[in-house]
Amino acid sequence: MADPLSYIREDEALAILLALVRAGGVNPPGETANVIRELAEHLDADGIPYEVLPARPRVDSLVATLAGQRPGKTLLLNGHVDVVPPGANWTMDPFVGVFRDGRVYGRGACDMKAGVAAMLLAQLALRRAGAPFAGHLVFTAVADEETGGELGTRFLLQRGLKADYAVIGEPSNLRVELGNRGLAWFRIAVRGKAGHPGRPATGVNAVAYAGKLVSAIADMKFSGRNELFEVPTPSITVTMIQGGVKANVIPDDCVVTCDRRLLPGETTGGALAELESVIADLPQPGITATVSTLHAMEAYVVSQDEPVVRALAGAHARVLGAPPQYGAKGGGTDGSFLYHEGGIPTVLYGPGNVELAHTADEYVDLAGVVAAAKVYTLLALDLLAVDQG
Ligand SMILES: [Zn+2]
Known part of the structure; x- marks a missing residue:
């Protein structure tokens, strides 16, 4: 058997990554069909079986399954193929795919076509080498991560x-990230009573109440702390406010939206109750304020002793020559779904610097993509070793 790592070549990594950048996948609207077709062509060329699952027309996700020679465990490599809109200030076409000085530029190059390319390369390497292993190496390329994951990873779990x-394979700069903070988007509907500002006593001002509420939310204190996380504390941010109809009408309604981030140990249900108690501490006659949850993903963290973490750290050390650094993400990922709904110990590890994600002139170092592909390959060979099956 040839060394599986010998099948991971920089020129192929570059060609795949450029093609993935060019295939787009801007979300919204989140149509990923072109990117999935690109991946499917590579899988076809190497005879790896896969299924394309559309949650909606053209909102495709793909599940490619490479079976080993005997039964065993399943390792899942997961990455999203949707990208955020390019925005302004690019010095190049964000979807042409530019390679310069060892870097690939383009929307999604870093977040996270790079990780997806590396995961595909790992599956191709195992296949081409005919490496003996037990169980299954599954690669999923998913839609919808940038707008919540319901139509991507969560959809695949439901299926x-x-x-x-x-x-x-989210960008982690090849750091081993053991989890992510959770998130909850809360909508607070404030109702008062319309009236005439010429006779202020006729109304109850919902916008004025919302103003007091916004400062009370800004004053919220959280006691939790976890230094592993990029942002080591919980946080809450008021992100939208809408109210009022006319300059001379006392407004009877106002909607405040906020984004709450949670550490493991907190729950989105608990965060809702905290917000309700902030409102209860600000009573005002004639005002009602009702909180609803628009979207929620629970925080999670896995132990450094999980087999997948230990194997990943070992594979990283073999490829990079030094043990990895550890951390956990401040923002949310599909890991919340895999961990909480799939019951799967999930670790975040990929090429690229997350600070470049969603920025103009986003790029990734090609060398990082190649290194990640090698790490994923060694990880699979270790976790799915025949003598462990
Ligand atoms: Zn991402």
Whole structure:
């Protein structure tokens, strides 16, 4: 058997990554069909079986399954193929795919076509080498991560996706990230009573109440702290406010939206109750304020002793020559779904600097993509070793 790592070549990594950048996948609207077709062509060329699952027309996700020679565990490599809109200030076409000085530029190059390319390369390497292994190496390329993951990873879980271990190739600069903060988007509907500002006593001002509420939310204190996380504390941010109809009408309604981030140990249900108690501490006659949850993903963290984490750290050390650094993400990922709904120990590890994600002139170092592909390959060979099956 040839060394599987010998099948991971920089020129192929570059060609795949450029093609993935060019295939777009801007979300919204989140149509990923072109990117999925690009991946499917590579899988076809190497005879790896896959299924394309559209949650909606053209909102496609793909599940490619490479079976080993005997039964065993399943390792899932997961990455999203949707990208955020390019925005302004690019010095190049964000979807042409530019390679310069060892870097690939383009919207999604870093977040996270780079990780997806590396995961595909790992599956191709195992296949081409005919490397003996037990169980299954599953690669999922998913839609909808940038708008919540309901139509991507969560959809695949609802359709029966299962695994014993998972790695998400989100940009982590090849740091091993053991989890992510949770998030909850809360909508607070404030109702008062319309009236005439010429006779202020006729109304109850919902906008004025919302103003007091916004400062009370800004004053909220959280006691939790976890230094592993990029942002080591919980946080809450008021992100939208809408109210009023006319300059000379006392407004009877106002809607405040906020974004709450949670550490493991907190729950989105608990965060809702906290917000309700902030409102209860600000009573005003004639005002009602009702909180609803627009979207929620629970925080999670896995132990450094999880087999997938230990194997990943070992694979990283073999490829990079030094043990990895550890951390956990401040923002949310599909890991929340894999961990909480799929029951899968999930670690975040991929090429690229997350600070470049969603920025103009986003790029990734090609060398990082190649290194990640090698790490994923060694990880699979270790976790799915025949003598462990
Ligand atoms: Zn991402």
